Amino acid sequence: MRRKRIVEEDTKRARGRPKAWDDKGQQNTIKSLDRALEVLVELGNMGGGTLSEIAGALDQSPATVYRVLTTFQGRGFADFDEQSQVWNIGAAAFLTGSQFLRRTSLVERARPIMRELMEATGETANLGIERDGKVLFLGQVETHATIRAFFPPGTASAMHASGIGKALLSRMDDARQRQVLAASKLEQFTPHTLTDPEAMIADLHAAKARGYAIDGEERNLGMRCIAAPVYNVFGEAVAGISVSGPTSRITEDRIAELAEPVMAAAARLTTAIGGNNRPAG
Template sequence: MENKRRPGRSRSAEVGEVRTLERGLHLLETLSEAETLSLSELARKTELSPSTAYRLLETLRRRGFVDWDEGKGLWKVGLRAYQVGSAFLTRGGLVDAALPEMERLVDELNETVNLAVLDGNEAVYIAQVEGRQLIRMFTRIGARAPLYCTGVGKALLMEHPEAEVRRILGSGPLKAFTAHTLTSPTAFLKALSEAKAKGYALDNEEREDGVRCIATPVRDSRGKVVASMSLSAPASRVPDERVERLGRRVKQAADAVSARLGWAEL
């Protein structure tokens, strides 16, 4: 059989390149699980020498797959990795799994339903099915929103440890968008704890006056929160007495999406 290997390339060189790729992917996977890590932490978790880890990270950084925060001395996943991952989300993955449930919710409740993912300290909207009422909510696909004052943002943070949430929020007061915005990290953490107990999060006119959103997490096959689904409507159509029932219904829809992604609730 004719040897298809290119001239001048040994088997050992090819094996070495595959090994380098595996190590680079391992670094990316480790960063995605911890969000930010120092070089020494990354080297320890991936069982690489600091010098090897640094060389691989620099290559990934030049390609945009990781970012380096010089001030904090921490590495994190870069925008390019998100863009590559988005190809799965939009082509036969998360969005395709979510759209039938989103459409079903809109048919039933006639309010706009959104799907968002986490990117750094913001939520990014990746899909929407609009309600059919004359006055309805609209969000541009690809738009970004703060985590602390949106339903989708709260839902994305519901499974994060308190220390990680505090790191994302920062130490200072949070920007107020309305009189209802929770500007204290402590107040936000209390609301997040209540949301986790209920199974859904509420944006109570915290980003826009007159708008309420109810959101709940979407999980992958490992149970990790990969997105959040929300129902958005004028506050007049989401009075206090409807919040719990709507929250249960949105959670039911999000859980059905999670099941399509392979998650089985214990």
């Protein structure tokens, strides 16, 4: 019986990692692949660039970067425009990256809720999560209005200058909160961006108390966002849902009014993913 259990455990282990999977040594890293992925990530961050621009940004030789790019081009992960001599992310990178959205039912469950939120408020509805100390936008339902906010899926944004980012930060413990804020260095994007750590912490405490966060022109002038957290089964904030639009429509005296459907949408999504609407902590 014991032998059978050992065989079963070995079989399970072999599905994802070898026996020495706990080893964090560099022998488990393929350096050439790691460097190649650096090129792909930088290409995405740049939004396209010439060979010399990409090589310069990475401090790598143009010959090395060129070999990497042509390899990615062969697999559809990079495109090259002969006329402009500019390299861009290819369709295969998008298709592979979009698989991330299918790992969880969060995006699928959120879509109809976001659509109803957009219809109820008349403003663009957004869904985001925290990844590596930033907000990663997973979905958006755009308003029918002419002036609108635009955060396509895959966009990453600073947490301290984002409604969803601040909603998620407000539910973190103090140590994690300060860790994320320190890493962001509280970069100033507009005159309204909170760059003083204590002012930021006070703003997050206020967001936690009222149940929603506000981005008041802190990332983009003329734009305002209202966001509320979505919780998992343990009552931990794992995502945020928001509405965003121009300050001419989302005026200060409408914030409380619009916050109600935002919080209701976040609560519905929490329930839809089997979460607990009684926050932890």
